[in-house]
Amino acid sequence: MKRNLIITALLGCVTIVLGAFGAHALKDILSLSELKSFETGVRYQMYHVIVLLFVNTYSGFSIKSKNIISYLLFLGILFFSGSIYAISFGVSAKNIWFVTPLGGLLFILGWLKIVKSFYKKE
Template identity: 65%
Template structure:
């Protein structure tokens, strides 16, 4: 579990760095729509970093469930936010367009798995 929390903490720091980079360095280089997409990626990353903190510090989940949820949300961040970052930095969208919705699907699966786990505990 400490590994999960370490990864989560590093992701949190990276999120802040990317947010500051977007707000300052990219403001002059990107159009309004590109900057908005970048900000969406940063927001989704931060939301899921907070969820990862919750998952890995609560006693409501077994270690197995914590690890499964952590992987779902980590890969969700990587695919969803990561693909938007890649597109922002010049990777042609037509090459990786399918990765963003795959990341979103992993987020949804993670949230539903978490809901199902809570439901089973009732």
């Protein structure tokens, strides 16, 4: 669990850095559409960092549930937000078109695991 919280805190820090980078350094480089996509990646990353903080400090979930949820959301951030960042920096969407929806699916699975954990009180 401590490892999950460390990774979560680092992801939170990276989110702030990327948000500031997008707001200042990228506004003159990216088109408005590209900048909005980048901001979507940052926003979804921060939403899930906040959820990860909750999950990993909530005493009602087992360590196993916390780890499963954390890994699903960590990978969701990597694939969903990471692919949006990559596309914003010039990687062809045609080359990684499947990565963003895969990240979205991992987010959904993480949320469903949260539902299951609340339901079962694991």
